[in-house]
């Protein structure tokens with residue numbers, strides 16, 4: 001029988017052709033999904049849930065969805081070319097060589113694998129940042145502009161993108177340092193310990209995100225006293241949730257998309273609302289959006305997601321620890337020695353089919369959690385009408401595509417389509433009403 005360790009000990013396996021094949025296969029699968037979605041958007045006649053919508057809005061939403069679909073497909077073609085180029089011309093080995101030279105020139109730094117890896121990841125991250133600029137510019141200042149979504153200037157866009165890149169760099173460096181130090185300490189990849197560490201890191205990020213990371217991007221001010229504040233506080237008391245802070249973010253400076261966030265622990269945390277949400281929605285509807293977010297926390301969704309992420313990291317590490325023992329993996333990509341983090345990167349090319357399955361399952365699970373949070377808001381918090389109208393308004397203001405091919409949606413979105421969500425809430429309400437009148 002072909003057991004997993006034996007399979008990965010195939011020292012004469014052609015890693016490079018496998019990587020190329022998997023990457024191409026992924027693109028073909030994605031193209032198939034685009035074709036399915038495009039057909040849905042072109043021939044969309046599902047008016048069932050949207051009888052109150054006017055034709056102009058409907059047409060705009062479809063045009064926006066189609067424009068975004070085309071943009072994403074072009075971006076995917078560029079990404080495919082970039083990835084195939086990286087595989088074919090041993091780009092990682094090239095960047096690795098440059099990192100070695102930079103390290104040698106910086107004699108004040110410790111001359112170690114860790115520091116060469118950190119320089120490598122910084123160069124790779126910066127190259128990726130530059131690579132993303134032209135298409136990012138097109139997306140914000142041509143596409144979003146055309147549909148009146150863009151509110152950023154070139155300066156504010158560059159600044160927030162650069163800030164995002166820096167945050168990524170800090171996360172990368174921390175992860176790499178911790179990972180390499182642990183591998184050195186244990187003398188091998190400690191699968192169980194790394195899995196637990198991942199969980200701890202994600203937990204910390206989720207917890208500190210609103211306090212330390214969000215203020216880097218948005219200006220937050222406390223929600224003023226008034227009906228909305230009273231209603232949110234009343235909901236929190238009912239659901240035994242202690243509010244640390246309710247703030248309003250100046251999201252409208254960047255975009256007119258509306259959003260809300262509840263973070264912390266299921267019993268205590270903070271709430272952040274985008275100012276656009278307050279502009280567009282009624283008090284009841286904003287409360288229903290807060291209730292949805294509170295549902296995520298109360299139903300332990302964040303904990304469940306961290307568990308899922310950590311277990312998939314564990315599975316990946318197990319396979320990785322088998323794969324990176326092969327010298328041929330490094331040699332075929334232009335490396336003369338084995339380096340753990342490089343092995344991890346190269347392994348990602350081989351792990352495409354596995355990652356695809358994990359990705360689909362991850363989205364299936366996330367969509368399930370969205371339905372649960374909607375249910376929490378509509379039924380558990382008794383905000384039936386507000387949940388429905390609030391969702392409709394958000395979809396309308398964000399020009400969410402009204403309908404979507406289910407497989408495309410599962411692959412690309414962590415949220416179910418607008419139609420599916422509204423339908424599920426309606427079903428839940430009528431079932432609840434029927435049950436309670438019985």
Ligand SMILES: [Zn+2]
Nearest residue numbers: 292296370373
């Ligand atoms: Zn949600």
